[in-house]
Amino acid sequence: MDAQGRGRADDVDPADQWVLNPSTGEYELRLGPSAPQSGVPSPRRPRSSEAAPARSRTQASGRSRTEAPGRPRPETPGRAVPPPRRRRGAPEEPLPGRRGRRPAKKASKGKKVLLWTGGTMAFVLVAGAGAAYFYIEHLNDNIASVSDDGASTGGFSKDKAINILLIGTDKRTGKGNGSYGDAGSVGHADTTILLHVSKDRSNATALSIPRDLITDIPDCPTTQEDGTQKVIPGTRQARFNTSLGQDGRTPSCTMRTVTELTGVKPDNFMVADFNAVKTLTSAVGGVEVCVGKDLDDPDSHLKLSKGMHTIEGEQALAFVRTRHAVGFGGDLSRIGLQQQFLSALMRKLKSNDTLTSPSKMLDLAEAGTKALTVDSQLDSIGKLKDLGLELGKLDTKNLTFTTTPVIDNPTEKVKATVVLNESSAPQVFDMIRNDVSFTAVKEKKKKEAAAVAARLKGAKAPASEVRVRILNGGAVAGSAQETLSWLQNEEGVTKSENAGNAPASLAKTTLEYAPDQADQARRLADIMGLSGAALKPGESVTNSQGVPAMTLTLGKDFEGAGVSLTTPTKAPEGVQKSTADKVECAK
Numbered sequence: 001m002d003a004q005g006r007g008r009a010d011d012v013d014p015a016d017q018w019v020l021n022p023s024t025g026e027y028e029l030r031l032g033p034s035a036p037q038s039g040v041p042s043p044r045r046p047r048s049s050e051a052a053p054a055r056s057r058t059q060a061s062g063r064s065r066t067e068a069p070g071r072p073r074p075e076t077p078g079r080a081v082p083p084p085r086r087r088r089g090a091p092e093e094p095l096p097g098r099r100g101r102r103p104a105k106k107a108s109k110g111k112k113v114l115l116w117t118g119g120t121m122a123f124v125l126v127a128g129a130g131a132a133y134f135y136i137e138h139l140n141d142n143i144a145s146v147s148d149d150g151a152s153t154g155g156f157s158k159d160k161a162i163n164i165l166l167i168g169t170d171k172r173t174g175k176g177n178g179s180y181g182d183a184g185s186v187g188h189a190d191t192t193i194l195l196h197v198s199k200d201r202s203n204a205t206a207l208s209i210p211r212d213l214i215t216d217i218p219d220c221p222t223t224q225e226d227g228t229q230k231v232i233p234g235t236r237q238a239r240f241n242t243s244l245g246q247d248g249r250t251p252s253c254t255m256r257t258v259t260e261l262t263g264v265k266p267d268n269f270m271v272a273d274f275n276a277v278k279t280l281t282s283a284v285g286g287v288e289v290c291v292g293k294d295l296d297d298p299d300s301h302l303k304l305s306k307g308m309h310t311i312e313g314e315q316a317l318a319f320v321r322t323r324h325a326v327g328f329g330g331d332l333s334r335i336g337l338q339q340q341f342l343s344a345l346m347r348k349l350k351s352n353d354t355l356t357s358p359s360k361m362l363d364l365a366e367a368g369t370k371a372l373t374v375d376s377q378l379d380s381i382g383k384l385k386d387l388g389l390e391l392g393k394l395d396t397k398n399l400t401f402t403t404t405p406v407i408d409n410p411t412e413k414v415k416a417t418v419v420l421n422e423s424s425a426p427q428v429f430d431m432i433r434n435d436v437s438f439t440a441v442k443e444k445k446k447k448e449a450a451a452v453a454a455r456l457k458g459a460k461a462p463a464s465e466v467r468v469r470i471l472n473g474g475a476v477a478g479s480a481q482e483t484l485s486w487l488q489n490e491e492g493v494t495k496s497e498n499a500g501n502a503p504a505s506l507a508k509t510t511l512e513y514a515p516d517q518a519d520q521a522r523r524l525a526d527i528m529g530l531s532g533a534a535l536k537p538g539e540s541v542t543n544s545q546g547v548p549a550m551t552l553t554l555g556k557d558f559e560g561a562g563v564s565l566t567t568p569t570k571a572p573e574g575v576q577k578s579t580a581d582k583v584e585c586a587k
Contacts, residue, residue, distance in 0.1 A: 142369035145379035147223040148269070149252035151259070155377035156267040156387060161435045162197040164387075165255055165266040167244065169273050186245035187273070189254050191320075191338060194264060196432045201390060203398035203437040206342070207428070208335045209258065210406055211241035212417045218260050220253035239417060251375065262429040268378045268387075276371035277317045280345070283363035285353070286312035287344040289319065292585035297325035316341070332403065332418075339401035340585075346396055400438035404428065452532040460523040463492040467549040468511075468524060469541060473502035475509075475558035483554065486561035491527050497544055499551075506555035508533075509565050513550040514540040520550060528552075529564025 156162045168191030192209040219234045232247050243249060243257040251269045259265045281287055288310050295304045302318035302325065304311075311319055320338050327333025353360075369381065378384065405421035405428060431438065468487075472480040480498045487493035511534055513521040521535055540548040557565060 139365060139369045139381045142366070142372075143379060143381070143384075144373045145376050146250055146373060147252065148255065148375040148377055149221050149223055149229075149250070151220075151252040151255040151266075152269070152375060152377060153265050153267045155383075156390070158386070158390060159199075161199040162195075162387075162390060163264055163266045163432075164195045164197075165251075165258055165269040166193040166195055167191070167251055167254055167269060167271045168276070169244065169271060188241040188246065189244040190241060191335075192240070192254065192258070194258060194262065194266065194432070196264070196435075197391065197394065198435050198437060201393040202395075203439055204391075204394050204400070205432055205438050206339070206399065206401045207262075207432065208339065208401070208403045209240060209261070210331055210335065210404060210418055211239065212331050213240040213404065213406060214238070214409060214417050214419050215240050215257065215261050217243050217249075217253070218256050220249055220256055222248065222250050222253065251373070255375075263433050264429065269375045270378070271373040272371050274317055276367075277320055278313045279367035279371055280364070281312035281316040283367040284312075284345070284348050284360055286310040287316065287341070287348045289341060289344050290585035295322065295325045297322045299324055332406075335403055339403075343396075343399075343401065346399070350396065398437070398439045402428070402438060452535075455518075455532040455535045455537070456522055456525055458522055459519050460526060461519040463523060463527065464494060466493045466520045466524050467495040467517075467543060467547060468493065468520075468552050469497055469499040469543055469549050471499050471502040471551065471553045473509075473553040474505040474507070474556040475554040479554050479558055479560070483552075483561045487527070490562075493524070493527065495549075497549075502553050506553055508557045509553065509555040510534055510536050511550060511552050512536045512538040514538070514548065517548070517550055524550070524552070531565065534565060 153163075156164070167189050169187040170190035188211070190211055192211070194207045194209065195204060196207070197204045214237055217235045217238050217240075220232045222230055222232050224230055230248075232249055232253065235242070240257065240261075243254040244251060251271050255266050255269050288308055290308055291304045291306055293306050295302055297303075297318070300318045300321040300323075302315070302322045304319075320341050321334070322337060323329060323331060323334035326337055349364075369384075372384075374384075378387065405424040406418035407421045408415045409417045409419050430436075470480045470484055470487075480500070484496055484498045487496050509530065511521055511524060511530060513535070515537065517540055518537075524530070525532075525535060541551050543549040559565075
């Protein structure tokens, strides 16, 4: 093992193993208490006006090499003797012949680290991992991973929107955690957040999914400990939190459940238990939270007076577990508290107090990787670092925390669970699927959106004058014929025809038209509920009658004839949301 490797093994910085021998004036490699300095003194270092000084060198074996008494050191032609090692904090001497040259401008250290640290809990966990990747092998050993069982997209991509599923379990393993709640818990999905990061990285949405939401859990192919696969049967109308732990379900099953619920297929998942909150908050020296009233929750053991508080460790865990002392005393109130906590943690991560502290960054890397269980597509520090770099491009003011819209379960007399609010939840899911921001982002994007919306403005041709060929470009088989029948029989678009399958599959439905067909395009868009983004100015095609026609290509987003394809541009009224840059007070 080389000297650098030895230093790493003993948790010693190799740079600190070069020490000054006061009797010789030379820097020598000292590997530890068991590796004494050479008993043969080297010649004293010549003054600066003489030849460049020499230092002890380390062979590949890691041993210090010294010359035998009386044996002259042979000179190697053309090879310069290395200069003495510069002490930390001392200015670097320019090389001979290079004096006066302006040094290359370095990027801001704070900015570099900021990019590496990325975003929290997961943002935080990712951040910790990305911040200190020079510990690669050591940190890799910290990371636990389980199979995604084919439930993910195969992993995030740098050129696409990113969807990460963050899961906090209620498993009571770990020091001091056995006293919390149900000590025998198998580890349900107690806290679940779907983090969506936009394709251009200008904004992100963190969507909380209530643990008591009643939903269908699908059949889940699951890799067993011996490597075999077992399909765990699904359950209809079950609590969402049972998608993990119950009947041997793994995080991949929670991933499948989220896909069924929202229509968004996550790229990766990350799982953390109670220890994550304790170790991460301690690693950054605590996070500052606001309390709008005195809080005293005997169940979570949280006791805080009204005002600002810096919390970490056990107190931080009590804060995110509290529900009876805030809001209506239920899980939805606790979700709001958790979102407040994550915002505070992210602000602390991006503060100079954290970024400029090497000890905090290293503690964060250590705590983050130990707290993580990730999917098999995200099982190395290198992959986490890449994800951290992508998340690091986010501005906290454009990170929105929101909660899946729900209502009390109408079938229950004693309200204990919730169901989707069908008037607003589909719109929220649609916005995430279509990469629509919950915050106003950039003036440029507003102008682009206005230009697209302008395609829908203007005169509309009569339905009887609309000529269109319909192609199936990824919709369910038979969709083109279904749409043709609907347009002709119910909407009066009689000059339409089924042109079969498109040459390529499309994610979204499009309508291409020539400039002189704009009025026809606006009419068809109005009938079908197409957005301005679906309208593609281009060229016409010749239909079976030899007359110019538009081309309607039904994409994977097509849900059936008569179902609007307009993507919402803002969150529905009444949907609670907050951004990570603002301090919210628990009430």
